[in-house]
Amino acid sequence: MNIFQIFSTYKEGFLQGLGVTLKLCILVWIIGIILGTAFGVLSAKYSKSFGLITKIASTFISGVPVIVLLYWLYYPLQQELQIDIPAFNIAVFAFSFINVFMVADLVKNAIKDLPNQYLLAAKVSGLSERTILTKIQIPLIFKQLLGPVLLVQISVLHNSIFASLINVDEIFRQIQRINAMVYKPIELYSALAMFFIIISVPLTIIAYYLKRKYAKDYSER
Amino acid sequence: MLKGTNIQKIINGAQILKDINLTIQPSKISCLIGPSGGGKSTVLSCLSLLTNPTEGLVSVDGQDFTFPNGKSSYKSFPYPNVTVVFQGLFLFPHLTNEANILLPLKERNKISSNYDTLIDQLKIREVLKKFPNECSGGEKQRVALARQILLEPKYLLLDEVTSALDLETVNTVANILIDLKNNGTGILLVTHMINLAKTISDDFYFLDKGVMIESGDIAQLKTPETERLSKFLQIYN
Numbered sequence: 269m270n271i272f273q274i275f276s277t278y279k280e281g282f283l284q285g286l287g288v289t290l291k292l293c294i295l296v297w298i299i300g301i302i303l304g305t306a307f308g309v310l311s312a313k314y315s316k317s318f319g320l321i322t323k324i325a326s327t328f329i330s331g332v333p334v335i336v337l338l339y340w341l342y343y344p345l346q347q348e349l350q351i352d353i354p355a356f357n358i359a360v361f362a363f364s365f366i367n368v369f370m371v372a373d374l375v376k377n378a379i380k381d382l383p384n385q386y387l388l389a390a391k392v393s394g395l396s397e398r399t400i401l402t403k404i405q406i407p408l409i410f411k412q413l414l415g416p417v418l419l420v421q422i423s424v425l426h427n428s429i430f431a432s433l434i435n436v437d438e439i440f441r442q443i444q445r446i447n448a449m450v451y452k453p454i455e456l457y458s459a460l461a462m463f464f465i466i467i468s469v470p471l472t473i474i475a476y477y478l479k480r481k482y483a484k485d486y487s488e489r
Numbered sequence: 490m491l492k493g494t495n496i497q498k499i500i501n502g503a504q505i506l507k508d509i510n511l512t513i514q515p516s517k518i519s520c521l522i523g524p525s526g527g528g529k530s531t532v533l534s535c536l537s538l539l540t541n542p543t544e545g546l547v548s549v550d551g552q553d554f555t556f557p558n559g560k561s562s563y564k565s566f567p568y569p570n571v572t573v574v575f576q577g578l579f580l581f582p583h584l585t586n587e588a589n590i591l592l593p594l595k596e597r598n599k600i601s602s603n604y605d606t607l608i609d610q611l612k613i614r615e616v617l618k619k620f621p622n623e624c625s626g627g628e629k630q631r632v633a634l635a636r637q638i639l640l641e642p643k644y645l646l647l648d649e650v651t652s653a654l655d656l657e658t659v660n661t662v663a664n665i666l667i668d669l670k671n672n673g674t675g676i677l678l679v680t681h682m683i684n685l686a687k688t689i690s691d692d693f694y695f696l697d698k699g700v701m702i703e704s705g706d707i708a709q710l711k712t713p714e715t716e717r718l719s720k721f722l723q724i725y726n
Contacts, residue, residue, distance in 0.1 A: 388539050389579035393593035394569035403592060407583050
């Protein structure tokens, strides 16, 4: 049985896994970018409240492996609280939590690193606060954030395979299941690697395109 | 007039400016000279309220701005009627030179009739479509000057804006400043170019270590009253 025959035979499971992985990632990307940006802006503005929360959360995220967080949310927490939350929702929550605070940290630092002199120059030129925000701050911050935020989103995609460990039927788990039946690990895991490359490469190309389009090198020569 | 009275600036316990009194009058060019690190740029920042003085009074055409304990007592400062060209220039790096110049003008729905004349006088037409980082220091200085001059400010504060220019362009800038002065603009020129200061200024202020050592009519630079200014002029003349 070659790889095409395997996929043809088990296409239902494979497509389901593909769908679950993409659904998980898209939800986490949207939540992470929207809430992360909002939290980042608030953290830069209110460093003693939101900023502190972001700092603590970022430290927690960098210190605790994703898989520990997933297990902790899925097993002991639910048991303690006597609740039953679907594994997919737990995964969305855990990955979104990580994505939100990673994006928030990037946004906060980009805002804080923006040289104040540009804002002073805008101020003495009589620009309104709205113009300063839309024409000066956001474009400069966007340029700085583009690359790092897209890299974080690619890492979300890669980390999504950990969801299989709490029984989310995403692509990795489906491949494992198919492998248990046909035992073709080289073909199946190579195909899985190809899947991740196929998803990651367009993202990397988009990142490169956006970087070229919006992130011109403005550094002084 | 734009006037600073008894301006004090203390940063982390260090007194940067002490009892500075300085007046910029319409239709006059004043120059602020002094050794590096003497507080000239801080005076400029305080007068334009980009930095709050710790104590003192800044008044613009009779409107007073006070700073009890370094806190501002005002809501809005009349930018760009008072405007600044910084030593660091601070052109917006993501905009072309043309967009840098036009953005503040569009905000005010006012494209100056002087636009083309000034662009040609400053010889920056060829660099309008370029980004600031694609230009030389002198070109950037001229773009920064154009950006603020076209706003037609009442008071123009210039911090070392001729430092990267060749003598021919310094002359051009000098003539532009004289034209502005003749049209009613009050100008404060922070410079190390004493000859330029002598040529175009009406009066001078000499600042050293945060203290205004001497001030007066520009002719007074020929016969300074203080030894400190004499020594300074010997070095910079």
